[in-house]
Amino acid sequence: MKYNVGLFIPCYVDQFFPEVGIATLRLLEKHNCNVIFPEQQTCCGQPMANTGMEQEGKKIYQQMAELFKNCDYIVGPSPSCVYHIRKHYDVAEQTEEIKHLRANCYDLVEFLYDVLKITQLDVSFPHRVGLHKGCHGLRGMQLDKPSELQKEVAPKWTTILHMVNDIEIADLTRTDECCGFGGTFAVAEEAISVKMGKDRVQDHINNQVEVITSGDMSCLMHLQGIIKRQKNGPKIMHIANILNGDTL
Structure with a gap:
């Protein structure tokens, strides 16, 4: 079955990392999706909600819903933004x-795993990769198993990554620790945010990682800034680019 998929590209990806949006588009098209990109889409409203302006964000929520109303699914390369739509659009009138x-918005990896149910990827990425499991995707959407949970959770991130040929996934020392970005937290608590980010980068360095990947480019942007400033650390790459077969 060919789905009509609305491509939801978070504002920071659109502005700073367009290659992630392009990789997401190509990956969906490879798997027989009819992709629709509403050009009027804006920020999902998460930064406003994080700073106590959730009521002001309602107009954004309503616009997003209107733009994607005719799509079978809405897919974006950001568990953080997708989780916000699912969880926090509850303050808007439930039209x-x-x-x-809210019911049909999916993170890219979740969509590949749960809806398209892919079992193989005809791409290669011959590098040692460290998977950063962002908090919203890990604990909010359970795209992998948090270390504190006793119940079984399908490891969607790692399962999909293992479909890539020639990839080596490193076993990190602290597999699900926050990077310290947290959106506006990085501004309000700069010193704590930087220290947490440095600790995450060092874990990847200690485990000889060549590339840090994640489902959230916001986390990677934070880690990339730290790596550039300390002039030491792996390269960063969104999981969509790896799954699409892009090279470093």
């Missing part, structure tokens, strides 16, 4: 459009 958006 049919809002309910449709």
Whole structure:
């Protein structure tokens, strides 16, 4: 079955990392999706909600719902933004459009795993990779198993990554520790945020990682800034680029 998929590209990806959006588009098209990109889309409203302006964000929520109302699914390369839509659009009036958006909005990896149910990828990435498991995707959406949970959780991130030929996934010392970005937390608590980020980078260095990947480019942006400033550390690459077969 060919789905009509609305491509949701977070604002920071659109502005700073367009290659992630392009990789997401190509990956969906490779798997027989009819991709629709509403050019009027804006920020999902998460930064406003994080700073106590959730009521002001309602107009954004309503616009997003209207733009994607005719799509079978809405897919974006950001568990953080997708989780915000699912969890926090509850403050808006629950119109049919809002309910449709919340019920059918998926992170890219989740969509590949749960909806398309892919079992192989005809791509190669011959590098040692460290997977940074961002907090919203890990604990909010359970795209992998948090270390504190006793119940079994399908390891969607790692399962999909293992479909890539020639990849080596490193066993990190602290597999699910926060990078310290946290959106506006990085501004309000700069010193703590930087220290947490440095600790995450060092874990990857200690385990001889060549490339740090994640489902959230926001986390990677934070780690990339630290790596550039300390002039030491792996390269960064969004998981969509790896799954699409892009090279470093």
